[in-house]
Amino acid sequence: MPILSRASITVQYSGARYRDGQVRQRAGLLGRVRIGPKTNMIATFTYQTLDRERFFEGFLLVNHFFANRTTGAVSYRQSGKEPVGGVQVQRPVALGQDYGYLVDLQAGAINRAFVQGEYQTQWGRYAVSYEHFEGKNEVVLNASGGFVVMGGSVLPTRAVSESYGLIQVPGVKGVRGYLNNWEVGKTNRKGNLLVPDLLQYYGNPLSINDKDVPMTYDLDKVQALVAAPFRGGAKARFEIVRVTLVTGKVVMESEGKELIPSFGEITVLAHGEELSSPLGRDGEFYFDKAPVAGRYPARIEHEDGSCKFELVFGPADEPDQEEVRMMNLGTVRCAIESVAEEAQP
Secondary structure, three states: OOOOOOOEEEEEEEEEOOOOOEEEEEEEEEEEEEEEEOOOOOOOOEEEEEEEEEEEEEEEEEEEEEOOOEEEEEEEEEEOOEEEEEEEOOOOOOOOEEEEEEEEEEOOOOOEEEEEEEOOOOOEEEEEEEEEEOEEEEEEEEEEEEEEEEOOEEEOOOOOOOEEEEEEEOOOOOOOEEEEEEEEEEEOOOOOEEEOOOOOOOEEEEEEEEHHHOOOEOOOOOEEOOOEEEOEEEEEEEEEEEEEEEEEEEEEEOOOOEEOOOOOOEEEEEOEEEEEOOOOOOOEEEEEOOOEEEEEEEEEEOOOOEEEEEEEOOOOOOOOOOOEEEEEEEEEEEEEOOOOOOOOO
């Protein structure tokens, strides 16, 4: 039953008669209160009978959500004449490189202290814990990791519990990868990033941050959906194409005379795709990407006529990854095949 907008009460009752003749009855009251946007309180009161025996138990819990996925809780439990109080603070480890901790303290009928710290990288998970219980102290150190052979490489990774995926951005280092929009690491110098936390047999969305890819490359996509078998892997390959800026000039020829096709247009057909560029005053053209080296049919349209020819793309220079790759085709010529008719009065 809701109470206003911040609280609710639940009433429970159960009874049972066992074959040996025992009768058990249990009545309970559960209350939930939202104290603030990040603070909640839960209180339970239980009264139980088993034949002639009577039991009473009360429990109170107040939890608060801090920043950076950190939660804190204070609890008190009274079971018969045995009170137990507790304090707990924890920060769980996220999917990628992250740290976490847990502090769990109890005092009363049972005295216990447990403290644990964890650190996770792309290649392993490391933890140290300390526990004090019944006068005994224990310290535990833990480290885990593994290797996966995939994509022609041996990749260090965290321990694989279910399935794994390989993000590939060929040849591009430092690209952030994501699983379910949560950052899990960066690609290595070969452009590979292993993700060891995939759910088996389910579609897992893997994506990359295109801002980490140099502007000298074109991406075909930024997200892929992959599914992998138990203890198996799947690839999410993000193809990139090196951007090549192409410049040059064209001159049209007719009956031994040269004509500059100022402010016309040039179109090139390459692999089923049309690349076009307006022509400048001196016949300059500009393409923001180039096909692989080869000969491709081209056409020039101008108010004084049109012509067809083959435009030859050669290999471009290879500057650093962050620099623009350029190709200058120089001055190319074509013969006018048709002349625009003069307008009739």
